[in-house]
Amino acid sequence: MDLAPAFDRLMASHRSIRSFKPDPIDPAEVDRLLHAALHGTSSSGNLNMVSVVKTADAERKAHLCELHGGQPMVLQAPLLLTFCADTFRTREWLALRGARPGFADFVSWHTAAFDAMIFAQTVALAFESRGLGICYMGTTLFSMRAIADFLELPPQCLPATTLVVGWPDEAPPQRDRLPRQAWIHDERYQRPSRDDIEERFRDREARGRARYMESSPEMAQLWRDHGITSLAQYYTSRIKYDPDRFAVFSAEIEALLRERGFGVASAP
Numbered sequence: 001m002d003l004a005p006a007f008d009r010l011m012a013s014h015r016s017i018r019s020f021k022p023d024p025i026d027p028a029e030v031d032r033l034l035h036a037a038l039h040g041t042s043s044s045g046n047l048n049m050v051s052v053v054k055t056a057d058a059e060r061k062a063h064l065c066e067l068h069g070g071q072p073m074v075l076q077a078p079l080l081l082t083f084c085a086d087t088f089r090t091r092e093w094l095a096l097r098g099a100r101p102g103f104a105d106f107v108s109w110h111t112a113a114f115d116a117m118i119f120a121q122t123v124a125l126a127f128e129s130r131g132l133g134i135c136y137m138g139t140t141l142f143s144m145r146a147i148a149d150f151l152e153l154p155p156q157c158l159p160a161t162t163l164v165v166g167w168p169d170e171a172p173p174q175r176d177r178l179p180r181q182a183w184i185h186d187e188r189y190q191r192p193s194r195d196d197i198e199e200r201f202r203d204r205e206a207r208g209r210a211r212y213m214e215s216s217p218e219m220a221q222l223w224r225d226h227g228i229t230s231l232a233q234y235y236t237s238r239i240k241y242d243p244d245r246f247a248v249f250s251a252e253i254e255a256l257l258r259e260r261g262f263g264v265a266s267a268p
C-alpha cells in the first residue's frame, strides 16, 4: 500500500480551523478514531499515560470557553478534546499489584505530557483525514488548574493540550512556515548570522504583518495603540505572548505540578 500520496495530501490540507458548522460528529466515529490513533502513536514504555476528556455538552463547553480566554471556536465546535498527562491510572495499577510506587515526579510529567502531545497530533491527523477541522488550544496551559478541577482530574493527571474539532465553515489558505535552511541542520547546529536571520524571517514578517493588519480594523488599531510596528514586536507585546504574564503562568504551573505530584521534589 503506497501511503506517500495520502500523507502528502494530508499535509497539504492542514489549516487550523476556527469557524465550524453546527453539524454534530458521530460519537461512535470519534471513539473509533481515538482508538485507532492511540494504536498508531508511539508511547513511552507503552504505558499509555494519557487520558482524553471529551466535552460536547453546550453548557460545559460554555464554561470551558471562558477558561480558554473566550476563544469563540470552543463554543462553536461540536467537540472539545482535552488531552491529559495521566500517571494516576498507572500508579493505581502499580499499587494494586504491590509494585514500587513511581511516576510522581517531574520526569514523569514530562514523559506523560509529551505522550499526550504526540497523541493529540495523531488524533488531529485522524480527524483531518476525515475532512474534519481542528484547532489546538494553547490556553489549556494558562488555565491548567481550573480546567483540571472542572474536568475532575485526579492527582498526577493534568491537561497538556486541547483540540476543538468540527466540520469546517471556512477554508483559509495554508499558513507559511520558516524556510528549511532556518531549522534543518546537517550533523551539528549551525548558528545563524544576523544576515541569515534577516533573510530567513523576511518573508514571514511581511506576510504575518499583512495578515494581522488586514484581519480586522480592531486588530490594526490594537497594533497602533500598543506601538507595534513589526511581527516580532507583536509576539512579545502585551496583546500576544506577554513575558510578564508568562512569568506569572510559569509560577502557577510550577506550583500546580508540585501540588499534583509532578514536582521536582515530589515523593512517590
Ligand SMILES: Cc1cc2nc3c(=O)[nH]c(=O)nc-3n(C[C@H](O)[C@H](O)[C@H](O)COP(=O)(O)O)c2cc1C
Pocket: 014, 015, 016, 017, 018, 071, 135, 136, 137, 138, 139, 161, 174, 175
Ligand atoms: C500547542 C498549540 C497551541 C495553540 N493554541 C492556539 C490557540 O489557543 N488559539 C488559536 O487560535 N490557535 C492556536 N494554535 C494554532 C496555531 O496558531 C496554528 O497552528 C499556527 O498559526 C499555524 O497555522 P496552521 O495550523 O493553520 O498551519 C495552537 C497551536 C499549537 C500547536
